[in-house]
Amino acid sequence: MRDFIPVAEPYLGGNELKYVSDCIESGWISSVGEYVIRFENDFSKFCGTKYAVATSNGTVAIHLALEVLEVGEGDEVIVPTFTFASTAFAVSYTGARPVFVDSEPATWNIDPQRIEEKITPRTKAIIPVHLYGHPVDMDPLLQLARKHNLYVIEDAAEAHGAEYKGRRVGSLSDVGCFSFYGNKIITTGEGGMLTTDSEEILEKARLLRDVAMSPEKRYWHSRIGFNYRMTNLQAAVGVAQLERIEELIQRKREIAEIYASLLRDLPGVTLPPEASWAKNVYWMYSVLIEDDFGPKRDKVMTGLRERGVDSRPFFYPLHTLPPYNGGEKFPVAEKIARKGINLPSGVTLTKEEIGRVIEALRELRR
Numbered sequence: 001m002r003d004f005i006p007v008a009e010p011y012l013g014g015n016e017l018k019y020v021s022d023c024i025e026s027g028w029i030s031s032v033g034e035y036v037i038r039f040e041n042d043f044s045k046f047c048g049t050k051y052a053v054a055t056s057n058g059t060v061a062i063h064l065a066l067e068v069l070e071v072g073e074g075d076e077v078i079v080p081t082f083t084f085a086s087t088a089f090a091v092s093y094t095g096a097r098p099v100f101v102d103s104e105p106a107t108w109n110i111d112p113q114r115i116e117e118k119i120t121p122r123t124k125a126i127i128p129v130h131l132y133g134h135p136v137d138m139d140p141l142l143q144l145a146r147k148h149n150l151y152v153i154e155d156a157a158e159a160h161g162a163e164y165k166g167r168r169v170g171s172l173s174d175v176g177c178f179s180f181y182g183n184k185i186i187t188t189g190e191g192g193m194l195t196t197d198s199e200e201i202l203e204k205a206r207l208l209r210d211v212a213m214s215p216e217k218r219y220w221h222s223r224i225g226f227n228y229r230m231t232n233l234q235a236a237v238g239v240a241q242l243e244r245i246e247e248l249i250q251r252k253r254e255i256a257e258i259y260a261s262l263l264r265d266l267p268g269v270t271l272p273p274e275a276s277w278a279k280n281v282y283w284m285y286s287v288l289i290e291d292d293f294g295p296k297r298d299k300v301m302t303g304l305r306e307r308g309v310d311s312r313p314f315f316y317p318l319h320t321l322p323p324y325n326g327g328e329k330f331p332v333a334e335k336i337a338r339k340g341i342n343l344p345s346g347v348t349l350t351k352e353e354i355g356r357v358i359e360a361l362r363e364l365r366r
């Protein structure tokens, strides 16, 4: 058992080194290379989409998706207030305004019942975020999008392989966006991916990712583009990670089961959701520390650290952060964010280590 149990760590025990060595030996280390193409093909197959476009990280994958859909100045994009900041930042990069929606108590995700009241003539798109590995209830959201003629971009950065009614996230809307940061379900160090079934979106995403340089006419740029490319080195790691993704997700779900069995009789702790229509991939094992637990969330985190257990607080709702604080109130998100904590969730976590996390929580409860 480790002295200090981390929240997450990458698992690099497969072909990662072999494929990276291959890049270095062959000299193909930049963004042109076989592994980029292979990673895109393998990842689209995994998600059940026709196409995928690899990017340098998840934040720019969302920005790229918005640029492809021509979202810009004067437009509004609906996002959950309870998400990682990148979801809203990507909207702000385009000059559009993120419009926040409260969370659904049952799943902690954007509340589909609260979206329509935020739609205006300026609304261009909705970005549902599959938070902590649990898919958003997409059907009512997609119905609204159709009714109001809006694009839907899934932020699936935390939910590779999660399923909604048997279909994988990233394949449920116009565009899916993923992250391969070091603590995500699979990693490339830094990296991202855009998934789609639309050939038009595919071509435009490739063009804009590659500084909008004409594929036919070198150094001819018909508009302003971006360098959002992934390197062959990153993709080599990604291909190796993807070979084991089923195993990694299975392990995440096993960890969740062990936690759930040990936490069930610990009052004051609310376990993470899994709706009947959902397959949660438990990116993080996330719980709510309720008021009747005794010490508040921050005290619990300090107590865990003293006992050699790392943890993370939930995100601050974005409407409470300086760039977006307009005095709005979102009571559900605020409550979840105040109580939420991510417990150690790395795939190398042992049953004994989970036992120690639970023991520490038991000691802290009053």
Ligand SMILES: *Cc1c(COP(=O)(O)O)cnc(C)c1O
Pocket: 057, 058, 059, 060, 083, 084, 086, 087, 129, 155, 157, 158, 178, 179, 180, 181, 190, 191, 192
């Ligand atoms: C990690 C994450 C991102 C951003 O991905 P990066 O690769 O870190 O840029 C976006 N949205 C959510 C919900 C995330 O968790």
